[in-house]
Amino acid sequence: MEAHLRCTSHDGGYSHDAIVYALTECGVRHIDTAKHYGCEERLGKAIRESGLARSDLWLTNKLWPEDYGYKAAKKACLDSCSRMGVECFDLYLMHWPESLKPGRSNRETRAETWRALEELYKEGVCRAIGVSNFMVHHLEQLKEDCSQMPHINQVEYHPFQQPNHLMEYCRQEGIVFEGYSPLAKGQVLSDPTVLRIAEKHRRTPAQICIRWSTSQIGGFSQDTVLYALRDCGIRLIDTSKYNGFEVQLAEAIRESGVPRSNLRLTNKLWPLDYGYETAKAAFRESCSRMKVEYLDLYMLHWPASMQPGRSNRELRAESWRALEELYEEGLCRSIGVSNFMIHHLEQLKQDCTVVPHVNQVEYHPFQQPNELIEYCRREGITFQGYCPLAKGQALSNPTIFQVAQKYGRTPAQICIRWSVQNGAITIPKSTKRERVVENCQVFGFQLEEEDMVAINKLHEGRHVSWDPTDVE
Numbered sequence: 001m002e003a004h005l006r007c008t009s010h011d012g013g014y015s016h017d018a019i020v021y022a023l024t025e026c027g028v029r030h031i032d033t034a035k036h037y038g039c040e041e042r043l044g045k046a047i048r049e050s051g052l053a054r055s056d057l058w059l060t061n062k063l064w065p066e067d068y069g070y071k072a073a074k075k076a077c078l079d080s081c082s083r084m085g086v087e088c089f090d091l092y093l094m095h096w097p098e099s100l101k102p103g104r105s106n107r108e109t110r111a112e113t114w115r116a117l118e119e120l121y122k123e124g125v126c127r128a129i130g131v132s133n134f135m136v137h138h139l140e141q142l143k144e145d146c147s148q149m150p151h152i153n154q155v156e157y158h159p160f161q162q163p164n165h166l167m168e169y170c171r172q173e174g175i176v177f178e179g180y181s182p183l184a185k186g187q188v189l190s191d192p193t194v195l196r197i198a199e200k201h202r203r204t205p206a207q208i209c210i211r212w213s214t215s216q217i218g219g220f221s222q223d224t225v226l227y228a229l230r231d232c233g234i235r236l237i238d239t240s241k242y243n244g245f246e247v248q249l250a251e252a253i254r255e256s257g258v259p260r261s262n263l264r265l266t267n268k269l270w271p272l273d274y275g276y277e278t279a280k281a282a283f284r285e286s287c288s289r290m291k292v293e294y295l296d297l298y299m300l301h302w303p304a305s306m307q308p309g310r311s312n313r314e315l316r317a318e319s320w321r322a323l324e325e326l327y328e329e330g331l332c333r334s335i336g337v338s339n340f341m342i343h344h345l346e347q348l349k350q351d352c353t354v355v356p357h358v359n360q361v362e363y364h365p366f367q368q369p370n371e372l373i374e375y376c377r378r379e380g381i382t383f384q385g386y387c388p389l390a391k392g393q394a395l396s397n398p399t400i401f402q403v404a405q406k407y408g409r410t411p412a413q414i415c416i417r418w419s420v421q422n423g424a425i426t427i428p429k430s431t432k433r434e435r436v437v438e439n440c441q442v443f444g445f446q447l448e449e450e451d452m453v454a455i456n457k458l459h460e461g462r463h464v465s466w467d468p469t470d471v472e
């Protein structure tokens, strides 16, 4: 399977061999560089040496502030393309908010430069445009001064540097947040907490940090969503404010022409918005970004409140009361929770009136919370399983592979079928058209009992997403 790790060559050193190895042996397809790092020619050479097609790569480059200004920016982008031997970049970023050009204000120069990037985008020289190291006030100014918001903001992000407010802002504005320096230039690798977690999971500290920073977001393809709606008859869309794709989804839905009444739109309330008033405000904002008046299902995303000084239980109950009212008003056709364990559900039962209609929980062959499933069935809570493919990890499992061969199906189809046959509603995700089709074709066959049992035996308690077990 393709890997989309970032292969960053910058002033911290450059190794031609490591780049070629990453491309040819590790499946790395995403290269992030900048004129400022001074290795564009060498990268271009490594890419050619790898023999990979340009269309298989994602190339990011950045405009250095000395080249800010309308004409200079356009020239710098084309010069960078020429040094790397490519015709376009998949993403081109303004590297830094300060212009380094005396005599003009930063704001004015940024806006003028951004207009050049907007044009490069329209001309197809840059397939996406963004910024790097921009804070909220820089983004706000750009919003006032220009017509196109950045697709991406690339910012320092690791366990010691978590710009949550900025991330929130980006989510709300539909700007993808891309974190750099996930290892804090090596400084987090000796942190005692990271070391302890690495030991627990038998991974290296670097793997733990990267896993932590890649979070839950698996990418977004507007074209694929449109295809799923228009050509595959998919009508359920599961998203969350946290994922940051509400604005793009609204656009895909509008373009698809599918009437709102035919869709089942699910969204989730992020814990930083927990609380009675804030939950209602967050709901309204999500609806406004998605350009809808109601949601079919709205869930509390996570049992921890992430708000110091208030207990999780208290904030969950307060937020749930807001959801109950949204439900009574018809603004949410149903309400639910996600990642809730039995003890969270029991507390909610004691504290509130409406029993959640749905509990959306990680569910795949390696993670089968059967006691929770039983509890949900007893209490009349619909069990919805997420990550049915274990984020792709289940697809290379020998048992899954053997069963797939037996039925002439793909491993993904076997995993999805297994979920469905166990009575779980399941929500596989893919950013690729052909996989969306593949993942839909799970209804024309039945897994025999012995195969269901064989897959049931794969449970090992592995979480590929979050583990809410210890959340109070």
Ligand SMILES: NC(=O)c1ccc[n+]([C@@H]2O[C@H](COP(=O)([O-])OP(=O)(O)OC[C@H]3O[C@@H](n4cnc5c(N)ncnc54)[C@H](OP(=O)(O)O)[C@@H]3O)[C@@H](O)[C@H]2O)c1
Residues within 6 Å of the ligand: 216, 218, 219, 238, 239, 301, 338, 339, 360, 361, 386, 387, 388, 389, 390, 391, 392, 395, 410, 412, 413, 427, 428, 429, 430, 431, 432, 435, 438, 439, 465
């Ligand atoms: N409530 C929560 O807290 C929570 C947490 C995590 C996820 N979720 C929800 O669950 C949904 C699915 O979760 P997920 O995307 O994390 O995991 P997933 O569906 O188990 O796996 C998705 C991964 O598998 C790949 N894939 C999909 N179909 C494939 C196929 N037929 N063959 C090979 N590879 C395939 C995808 O890559 P490509 O895109 O490259 O195809 C992606 O890397 C998400 O959309 C999200 O809405 C909810």
